[in-house]
Amino acid sequence: MRRAQCPTPCSRPLDPIAKPKRGNSPMNVLLLGSGGREHALAWKLAQSPDMGQFYALPGNPGISDFAEAIEGIALSAHDTLVRWCKDHAIELVIVGPEAPLVAGLVDRLAEAGIAAFGPTAAAARLEGSKLFTKELCRANGIPTAAFARFTKAEAAWAYVTAEGAPIVIKADGLMAGKGVVVAQTVEEAISAIDQVFAAGGQEVLIEEFMEGEEASLFCLVDGETVVPFGSAQDHKRAFDGDLGPNTGGMGAYSPAPVLTPELEKRAIDEIVIPTAKAMAAAGTPYRGVLYAGLMLTSTGPKLVEYNCRFGDPECQVLMPRYTGDLLETLNAVAHGRLSQVKVSWSDDAAITVVYASRGYPGAHQTGSEIKGIEAAAALPDVLVFQAGTKKNGARLLSNGGRVLNVTATGKTLKDARDRAYEAAGLIDWPDGFHRNDIGWRALR
Structure with missing residues (x-):
């Protein structure tokens, strides 16, 4: 033990x-x-x-x-x-x-x-059904994208043809962060609708396309008590320049500079607290971490979607910045004592670079050897978190799509990024790849 x-x-x-x-x-x-x-x-x-x-x-x-x-x-x-x-x-x-x-x-x-x-x-x-969350937002005046829901493909085709593109197509249910298509053309939207129903989906959600920058806000909730628990931005596309298919996340950084204290307060007051109160009033109080994906529009923050757990890879940049006792904090939430604990954060920035198997998020091979983690983690203020790995004797092998998270902190985001990429360069894994531009939005 x-x-x-x-x-x-x-x-x-x-x-x-x-x-x-x-x-x-x-x-x-x-x-x-x-x-x-x-x-x-x-x-x-x-x-x-x-x-x-x-x-x-x-x-x-x-x-x-x-x-x-x-x-x-x-x-x-x-x-x-x-x-x-x-x-x-x-x-x-x-x-x-x-x-x-x-x-x-x-x-x-x-x-x-x-x-x-x-x-x-x-x-x-709130995460398991996008349709449930959208209806909750509509009933409680929570700002989010306008939407429509369809159980028949033909009706959904007609809707997107009338609305035009860009437009957002979502499958209901858990999709590992990959159940969303931002269609740039009507043809692409119709194809996405067909894919939802072909995969056994019973209903499709169609949303207006929101202009703005995305950010992730994390809050601890134990019923109606809400405490902010950090912000981050991730990179969903597989390749540099935000190109390629959507993934579960190819990197992240924290805090999210675009989510200013004023915008964070608005998001909590207008989105998270009303959600917590609505869930409690319905007899289904929320207890845990509530991860709000936000679109920061010209009229203020709007909800993109909720997740009911820590993000991945966002968690990998939140934990190095948290200076409180995490066990005490999570235990307090579980027992309804959130108001009795103090959360505290380092002023440092953190960034994580995801090393993935070549071919991810599509077909990819596993079982190749990974070397150099010890050398990477020996650098100051660097951590290497493992995701899709397995051991074969003393050898560390790949065992998934996203395999490593090379994480670093620094006084500035540029400092953290430079350390993370220096560490990533020490990892010897020919079958892996990573993006080279994590953090570009905040650093441009």
Whole structure:
């Protein structure tokens, strides 16, 4: 059994963190997930003085530096997972990915008396159903793009033909960040509509195209209490210059300079707080992190969509900047005590560059060896978070589309970017690729 321990060279803290005097008994924690987001969470959680036994399911080689990996239990096997938690006296489950949240894992844990960080299935509809969120916005006057919904392809074709392009086509449900097409022509929109129904979709959402710059705002919510928890901007397109297909994210930086304090306050007051109040009034209070994707238009921030978990790769730039005790913070949210904790941030900027398998987000090979992580992470203020990796003896191999997150901090975003790309240049992985322009919007 593994207690939190000093990080390895490839995952060490950026700066020494003074640990507060222990006020609670050690807490046994289970972290669910296996990506770069969960590696970043594990790195930060392990710094808490209140961490007891720390487990990860299923984890990855980087997460194993901090938490004992649990194998043989699927995240969808709720009853088995609950029994395991009881057998190991787990006091807090932190759910990284969205699918278990939408599937009701938090509800099942609550029935068993086990606290969890993350929303119930009813509250997770904010991510699980784009249509649910759009209707909630319409009912509560929350600013978002005008929209229409269709269950028949023919009616959707007629609508986009009448409206013209650009126009946005969305599939309902979880699509791993890739269920959106910004169609530049009517023909492209019709093709996207056909793809939704061909893939088994029952309904398609069509939105007006919003002009502006996108930003991500994270808030902790425990019912009606809302506390801002950092901002970021990511890069969805696969290639430099924001070209190529949409991905789960090829890099990110924090904070987002475009989201000024004034705009952030408007977004919280006009979007996030009304959402929290509406969910509570409906008897489905939201508890967890609420990730608002925003479009900063000429008339103010508008909601693009909600996610009910930390972003990936945004989490990888939030965690190095957070100076509070993450375990204490997330535990407070899980127990409805958000108002009792203080969140605090470094003034430094952070940036992460995603190393992906060649061919991603399309067909790609896995199983190639990755070298040089230790050299990259030996640079000052650099971390390398692992996402799609696996071990074969002492060799580290690729095991997914997005594989590594090369992360750095600096007094300025340019400092952080320069360090991140210097570190990325030390990684020896011929089968991988990364964008070379992460952060260009903020630095132009």
